[in-house]
Amino acid sequence: EKGGKISSGINAEYGEVDGSCQIFTIADQYSFTKPNLLLTPSKKRVRKGESIKLKIQVQNPLSVPLKEGKIRLEVARTLRPVNINCGVVKPKHKMSVTVSVPTKKVGDRQFIATFDSTELMDLQGECLVTVVDK
Numbered sequence: 001e002k003g004g005k006i007s008s009g010i011n012a013e014y015g016e017v018d019g020s021c022q023i024f025t026i027a028d029q030y031s032f033t034k035p036n037l038l039l040t041p042s043k044k045r046v047r048k049g050e051s052i053k054l055k056i057q058v059q060n061p062l063s064v065p066l067k068e069g070k071i072r073l074e075v076a077r078t079l080r081p082v083n084i085n086c087g088v089v090k091p092k093h094k095m096s097v098t099v100s101v102p103t104k105k106v107g108d109r110q111f112i113a114t115f116d117s118t119e120l121m122d123l124q125g126e127c128l129v130t131v132v133d134k
Contacts, residue, residue: 035059037125039113045130051100052129058096058115060089066117071097073113078105089117103131 014025035058042053054073060066069086082099089095103109108130115123 034120034123035061037113037115037123039111039125039127041111041127041129043129045132046103047134048103048106048131049134051102054099054101054111054113054127056084056097056099056113056115056125057094058086058089058123059094060091060120062119063091064119065090066119069095069115069117071113071115073099073101073111075101075109075111078103078109086115086117103129106131106133 013027014023016023038055038057040055040057042055046052056071056073058069058071066089069089071084071086073082073084082101084097084099086095086097101111108128110126110128112124112126
């Protein structure tokens with residue numbers, strides 16, 4: 001699986017030199033490749049009215065726990081968002097959740113899941129499931 005989105009930025013601190021009007025700055029530049037959220041359906045095709053099981057997996061790449069983890073699962077125009085509280089994801093640990101979702105409309109349905117925590121945000125994954133008539 002390819003890496004996720006790349007996040008980058010600059011963390012800067014500044015201060016004043018005692019006894020002068022000079023200001024100094026300390027800056028750290030960083031770049032970080034976010035891991036992908038894996039969203040895997042139990043089937044690629046399902047009949048209208050049947051439920052589909054979706055496995056959601058997130059790998060914590062950090063050496064600190066991810067606190068207040070939350071997953072949001074959505075399907076455009078067919079499902080109210082499903083919110084899942086994950087609690088704490090241990091350092092270097094993979095978290096996995098399986099969700100059963102009803103299907104109501106025929107056609108291709110794109111499921112999108114997003115993981116957010118205090119330390120790491122906006123991990124996303126998606127999958128396509130085809131819903132067919134009975």
